[in-house]
Amino acid sequence: MSEILHASLKDDNTPETFPLRHLSKTGVRFPSRFVKVEPISAYGNSFHISIWFVSLAGIADEEYVKDTKLRFDEVNRFPDSRFPVVNATDALRIQHRENAALRHILKHLRQRRFLGPFKAIMSCAGVELEHPLVTELYDNIVSNGNWSAAEQAIDNAASAGLFDAYLNSKQPHAVWRRLYGVDANGDVPSRRGGHAMCIDEQHGHIYMFGGWDGQKSLDDLWVYDIETDRWRMISQSVLQEQHGPRPRSCHKMAFDSKTGAIYVLGGLLESDSGAADSSNSWIDPSAPAEEGRTEYAQSYADFYRYHTQGPDSGTWELLSKDTSSTGGPPLIFDHQMVMDTDRQVLYVNGGRVNDATVTTIKYSGFYSYTVSTGKWKLLHSNDGTLSALSHRFGHSMVLDPNERTLYIFAGMGEEKYLSDMHTYNIDTQVATELFSNFTAAGGPDKTFTQRAVIDPSCREIYVFCGLTRGAQSPLPRLDLPATSWICRYGDPSHPWTKILPEEPGDGDGPAQIQQPRARYAHQVVYDSRSKTVYLHGGNAGRLLENGELDENPSGDSSVEQRLDDFWCMKLKRPGPGEIIRRARFQIRCQQFRELCADAPAVVALRFLQTQVHEVVDHSTSEAHVFRELLSYMLAEQSRPETSSSQGTAGMQAGDEMADGAQVESDAEAADGSPEVPEDRFKQRTEVFESLLEFFPADAKQPSSNLVDMIGWYEESIHE
Numbered sequence: 001m002s003e004i005l006h007a008s009l010k011d012d013n014t015p016e017t018f019p020l021r022h023l024s025k026t027g028v029r030f031p032s033r034f035v036k037v038e039p040i041s042a043y044g045n046s047f048h049i050s051i052w053f054v055s056l057a058g059i060a061d062e063e064y065v066k067d068t069k070l071r072f073d074e075v076n077r078f079p080d081s082r083f084p085v086v087n088a089t090d091a092l093r094i095q096h097r098e099n100a101a102l103r104h105i106l107k108h109l110r111q112r113r114f115l116g117p118f119k120a121i122m123s124c125a126g127v128e129l130e131h132p133l134v135t136e137l138y139d140n141i142v143s144n145g146n147w148s149a150a151e152q153a154i155d156n157a158a159s160a161g162l163f164d165a166y167l168n169s170k171q172p173h174a175v176w177r178r179l180y181g182v183d184a185n186g187d188v189p190s191r192r193g194g195h196a197m198c199i200d201e202q203h204g205h206i207y208m209f210g211g212w213d214g215q216k217s218l219d220d221l222w223v224y225d226i227e228t229d230r231w232r233m234i235s236q237s238v239l240q241e242q243h244g245p246r247p248r249s250c251h252k253m254a255f256d257s258k259t260g261a262i263y264v265l266g267g268l269l270e271s272d273s274g275a276a277d278s279s280n281s282w283i284d285p286s287a288p289a290e291e292g293r294t295e296y297a298q299s300y301a302d303f304y305r306y307h308t309q310g311p312d313s314g315t316w317e318l319l320s321k322d323t324s325s326t327g328g329p330p331l332i333f334d335h336q337m338v339m340d341t342d343r344q345v346l347y348v349n350g351g352r353v354n355d356a357t358v359t360t361i362k363y364s365g366f367y368s369y370t371v372s373t374g375k376w377k378l379l380h381s382n383d384g385t386l387s388a389l390s391h392r393f394g395h396s397m398v399l400d401p402n403e404r405t406l407y408i409f410a411g412m413g414e415e416k417y418l419s420d421m422h423t424y425n426i427d428t429q430v431a432t433e434l435f436s437n438f439t440a441a442g443g444p445d446k447t448f449t450q451r452a453v454i455d456p457s458c459r460e461i462y463v464f465c466g467l468t469r470g471a472q473s474p475l476p477r478l479d480l481p482a483t484s485w486i487c488r489y490g491d492p493s494h495p496w497t498k499i500l501p502e503e504p505g506d507g508d509g510p511a512q513i514q515q516p517r518a519r520y521a522h523q524v525v526y527d528s529r530s531k532t533v534y535l536h537g538g539n540a541g542r543l544l545e546n547g548e549l550d551e552n553p554s555g556d557s558s559v560e561q562r563l564d565d566f567w568c569m570k571l572k573r574p575g576p577g578e579i580i581r582r583a584r585f586q587i588r589c590q591q592f593r594e595l596c597a598d599a600p601a602v603v604a605l606r607f608l609q610t611q612v613h614e615v616v617d618h619s620t621s622e623a624h625v626f627r628e629l630l631s632y633m634l635a636e637q638s639r640p641e642t643s644s645s646q647g648t649a650g651m652q653a654g655d656e657m658a659d660g661a662q663v664e665s666d667a668e669a670a671d672g673s674p675e676v677p678e679d680r681f682k683q684r685t686e687v688f689e690s691l692l693e694f695f696p697a698d699a700k701q702p703s704s705n706l707v708d709m710i711g712w713y714e715e716s717i718h719e
Helices: 062-074 088-111 115-125 132-143 147-159 164-168 385-389 576-598 601-615 622-637 649-654 658-670 678-694 706-718
Strands: 173-178 196-200 205-212 217-225 230-235 252-256 261-265 303-307 316-320 336-340 345-349 366-370 375-380 396-400 405-409 421-425 430-435 446-448 451-455 460-464 467-469 484-487 496-498 523-527 532-539 562-572
Touching: 088 115, 088 706, 132 147, 132 678, 147 576, 164 576, 196 252, 196 523, 196 532, 205 252, 205 532, 252 336, 261 336, 336 396, 345 396, 345 405, 396 451, 451 523, 460 532, 576 601, 576 622, 576 678, 601 622
Parallel strands: none
Antiparallel strands: 173 562, 196 205, 205 217, 217 230, 252 261, 261 303, 303 316, 336 345, 345 366, 366 375, 396 405, 405 421, 421 430, 446 467, 451 460, 460 484, 484 496, 523 532, 532 562
């Protein structure tokens, strides 16, 4: 049976809907006869496991399902029968099943050395068992024992990018670097939290507006030039400019790369009578947000656009004095806003309504704004089963423009920190819950005011945690040191990975490693061209020694630590050089084993001390394998010589002419002259198949074996 869902249920009476995986790893639909629901753990220690109601939704028409199953099962066997291929989807599915069956047969034949049938099928079926470079690797290792050519094949595979998927799946390290750029006067943006940033990737500019410095809301506008590492203050107070917005914090900005416009919406607005810092909102959710202020007596949801390009460059435009009067959201803060540049549509999700006339928390809904028409649209109201999508604030929302999908997750709702994740397809307008609890799926703790950016090309979301609540304490806390995560939404089997801190370099001690301190209410943007994250400011709070926020501050410690530091971060992933080294180690180990049988002991020992030693990593399990090779040599030398001990490894290690002689000898073996001994063929095959770990699934032979599939089938028909 295949796992099609791993999730958790909430302890309430609200129906929950989960999408079931119905595609194989190669994107082909597969039929199912049964669905097994297996409870793993109860809600609490004093509870028994119970599921009261389960239903399946989909196409339930009996004739349709029957016809689909018959077509799926029978077309390959009876191509001219009454089950025709009716559409392109059927044709692709049939072709996939045919290719999968042939590839399993080809793998089986090659493993059993039935090369005649193997070559016949390969020549007439037109099916590729693997990438040509993988075939070249097999020929050089298993068929020919051409070790130098095998190592060259590994180098070629690395150059072709065949190891990229494997490398990207490994846990990366964060390399942080603090940026000290200033403006022409030697100034930088002041300390603040709850500000907004956006990035113009094409021109390498990062824009920053507003925020709260602990005493007042800000309305200064800055731009940072990435190439020159220089800040420039565009305006000390945009309120003084025509149509400029008021000072604010907890607002959002979105950059339109097509027009160069910046959109500004929402926030906590500065009152005429002064600001009151309600920074205890992380303890009392009914209070204003962490960066809270006293609002205007009459607060309206104003909406602005700032032009960075064209004839109107450097000017503000008031798009609406009150978006709620034109079908848009009310005045909100801690919401999320992203720009669909291709369709010229803004999406605004969630947020807390800034209404001083009510004492209970009110949440906003899910809206879209079409730039060409200037019209707002409520995508769904804040009730019903889809309310979880927007019934939150201090959350994250990012857009994958390639998949036309929004990812919405975490934040706070109903006075609780959340750890769920949803998707919303902006073309089909279908919302789907990916995780009801991503913590249980190996992700971060429930988190609030975290920041997230997306890299659509890698299908990864980078999450920089803010306030969290662990299972052991209801109090919010900042993880010490600061934690960051990757959500690989393209890999449902292992979606969450924690980003590791930077590794000390050669000669560098831990003190040389730079990393920003834990914080919340900070801002993060991402440059997808250079794969660089930029982080600025935020609030370090008042921390106890265990990392929890001090809920009873007194004296000087009552002053929160707002920050003005500016950082950039790149992920350091394992490079192809490490894969090449590991592959060479395995290849040379096999070459050494054959030298032990084919060459004098002194030649084998010299090869072990030089060629194998230079590629072994003594800090890993390779050191144990390396030590065992000497024992292998002693055991091999004690055996009597046989005719099967004459191979190619000794020739290659003995002189410079070995490669040419070796290739000729093994070519004859492939044609029927003395074959590779069975035990040696098995060893070489094991080495080759161990190297397949580094290759993607679509570039190598199937991982499952034909004989195992026969076993599974026989077991299924006897059940």
